[in-house]
Amino acid sequence: MPFVRWAIVVLMALAVLVLGIYVNDQFGFTRAALGGGGQQNKPLHRVHELHGVVNASIDLHLDIPTILVQQGLYQKDSVANEYGAIAAYWDDSISNNTNGTTAERTVYGPCYAYRDRQINWKKAIARYKADHEPWYNDDRRSRLNPSDLQGYCRPGFLIIGAGKCGTSSLYHYIASHPKVLPASQKQIHYFKYHMHEPLKWYYNHFPSTESLLAAGALMSGEASPGYLPYPDVVIDMKRSMPMPRLLAIGRNPIERSYSSYKYNYVTPTGTYLSKGKNPNIKGQQPIEYYQQFLYSFEDMMKAELAVLKECFAPESEPQKQSKKRWGHVPWIRNEYERRQQNNLPPLIDLDGFCYGGKVSKEVLRKQWAHLVEEQPDKFILDRNLHLTQALIGRSLYLFPLEWWYAAFPSEHVYFVCTEELKDFTGESMNGVGRFLGLPRYDNFSEVVQRGAYNVGGHRGYDHEVSWKEVQAEQQQHDDIPLSKEFRKELEDFLRPYNERLFEMTGRRCDW
Numbered sequence: 001m002p003f004v005r006w007a008i009v010v011l012m013a014l015a016v017l018v019l020g021i022y023v024n025d026q027f028g029f030t031r032a033a034l035g036g037g038g039q040q041n042k043p044l045h046r047v048h049e050l051h052g053v054v055n056a057s058i059d060l061h062l063d064i065p066t067i068l069v070q071q072g073l074y075q076k077d078s079v080a081n082e083y084g085a086i087a088a089y090w091d092d093s094i095s096n097n098t099n100g101t102t103a104e105r106t107v108y109g110p111c112y113a114y115r116d117r118q119i120n121w122k123k124a125i126a127r128y129k130a131d132h133e134p135w136y137n138d139d140r141r142s143r144l145n146p147s148d149l150q151g152y153c154r155p156g157f158l159i160i161g162a163g164k165c166g167t168s169s170l171y172h173y174i175a176s177h178p179k180v181l182p183a184s185q186k187q188i189h190y191f192k193y194h195m196h197e198p199l200k201w202y203y204n205h206f207p208s209t210e211s212l213l214a215a216g217a218l219m220s221g222e223a224s225p226g227y228l229p230y231p232d233v234v235i236d237m238k239r240s241m242p243m244p245r246l247l248a249i250g251r252n253p254i255e256r257s258y259s260s261y262k263y264n265y266v267t268p269t270g271t272y273l274s275k276g277k278n279p280n281i282k283g284q285q286p287i288e289y290y291q292q293f294l295y296s297f298e299d300m301m302k303a304e305l306a307v308l309k310e311c312f313a314p315e316s317e318p319q320k321q322s323k324k325r326w327g328h329v330p331w332i333r334n335e336y337e338r339r340q341q342n343n344l345p346p347l348i349d350l351d352g353f354c355y356g357g358k359v360s361k362e363v364l365r366k367q368w369a370h371l372v373e374e375q376p377d378k379f380i381l382d383r384n385l386h387l388t389q390a391l392i393g394r395s396l397y398l399f400p401l402e403w404w405y406a407a408f409p410s411e412h413v414y415f416v417c418t419e420e421l422k423d424f425t426g427e428s429m430n431g432v433g434r435f436l437g438l439p440r441y442d443n444f445s446e447v448v449q450r451g452a453y454n455v456g457g458h459r460g461y462d463h464e465v466s467w468k469e470v471q472a473e474q475q476q477h478d479d480i481p482l483s484k485e486f487r488k489e490l491e492d493f494l495r496p497y498n499e500r501l502f503e504m505t506g507r508r509c510d511w
């Protein structure tokens with residue numbers, strides 16, 4: 001009789017499972033309570049209790065599964081927001097699907113449908129409603145059949161930088177919108193560090209098709225500040241992923257430089273020395289103690305300014321090298337020609353060619369040669385060099401952005417002034433939402449008022465800090481240790497490039 005006993009046990013287990021799924025569907029118990037599968041990510045504190053009303057309408061028919069429309073997650077005839085902007089890829093899904101039957105359907109907005117599998121939407125909706133957490137495809141699957149994107153979603157927005165300008169705050173504010181689902185992490189840097197992986201690996205970091213649609217979302221997205229400075233990132237993105245909406249953010253350049261000086265130079269070098277790594281310097285001291293062994297902010301900025309002035313001089317060697325390196329790409333060649341015909345300055349790969357490489361074991365960059373000679377007892381570590389060499393360079397948002405504007409339609413690129421992010425009315429964020437094709441969200445103001453993210457550089461991209469704390473922590477403009485004369489020289493140098501930036505982006509910041 002052992003077979004009969006086993007059969008009874010199996011039948012009872014099945015009954016419990018079926019009852020569990022039913023209870024989950026009906027009463028919204030969490031999948032964790034039922035031991036539900038899927039990669040669980042808790043990347044964000046979400047604010048779904050603050051849902052705004054979505055009531056956009058435009059005369060385009062969306063081929064969305066009926067159950068999602070019945071649930072009020074999507075409106076069949078609305079893809080544009082109240083300003084007429086359409087979220088990335090949603091118009092694409094219309095043109096892809098108009099002649100298709102359900103079986104042939106290829107995309108729902110940014111997401112790829114399954115060709116040979118029906119999604120159980122009721123279950124998916126219940127799963128999402130249970131804990132308001134998105135779920136992601138199984139990472140192992142992303143490397144199998146890399147060209148098969150069924151069940152994966154593309155990012156609708158990308159925050160491309162600049163670093164230390166509030167990319168974390170901007171990302172979290174956008175992700176608080178009820179029609180946005182977060183990525184599995186804020187910065188993925190696929191186009192910078194992971195291009196050896198298939199695109200599917202990248203898409204794996206965004207909610208799956210079921211997850212995104214069952215939430216009624218319009219998009220997911222990520223923020224990788226390391227994208228902005230690099231022409232190869234622009235080229236790869238343009239080639240492999242058409243038309244996401246791109247957001248760039250810029251902060252008062254001198255404040256950004258100082259933030260980077262502390263985060264990328266002072267803290268890591270001080271921490272290194274405090275560990276007793278140098279036999280001539282005593283360890284275990286507070287970080288401030290080690291400032292005496294570091295070049296001052298003004299020294300570093302002065303040294304860099306000299307090479308940047310050389311680099312931006314007409315017909316400079318770095319400009320010729322930039323053209324030689326990238327001019328073979330057709331759209332870049334066209335841009336060089338357009339600029340030449342219109343008497344405009346050429347594109348410059350600032351990061352790639354203005355700084356040069358290592359000069360010697362002691363002199364890690366040409367710009368620091370005389371610093372090393374004059375103050376030989378001070379340190380620059382052989383790490384974070386791409387950031388410490390470019391304290392000013394990475395605050396010159398114009399130069400890298402020119403490549404992005406040349407590659408993508410200008411209506412797909414939006415520039416945010418960091419200072420505007422602290423707009424407690426939520427209007428600045430609604431400007432961002434309008435650009436992204438998101439419906440107006442009245443609770444942006446509440447989200448912004450709660451605070452900022454990644455403040456002080458040591459608390460993490462996902463850590464929210466109240467504005468009171470931000471104020472106490474952030475150095476005020478006048479406290480930044482620069483002499484009056486040098487600050488003026490710096491401001492005079494930055495001004496024309498900032499003006500060109502404002503002209504190109506159509507947005508004016510208060511710096």
Ligand SMILES: Nc1ncnc2c1ncn2[C@@H]1O[C@H](COP(=O)(O)OS(=O)(=O)O)[C@@H](OP(=O)(O)O)[C@H]1O
Pocket residue numbers: 162163164165166167168169225259263418419421422452453454455456457461470473474
């Ligand atoms: N709304 C608003 N207004 C002004 N400043 C703000 C805002 N949000 C973030 N921040 C400041 O931006 C710095 C962090 O930027 P990021 O998140 O882009 O940094 S990172 O590059 O991803 O590490 C970090 O700067 P520092 O505190 O000087 O390090 C944040 O305090």
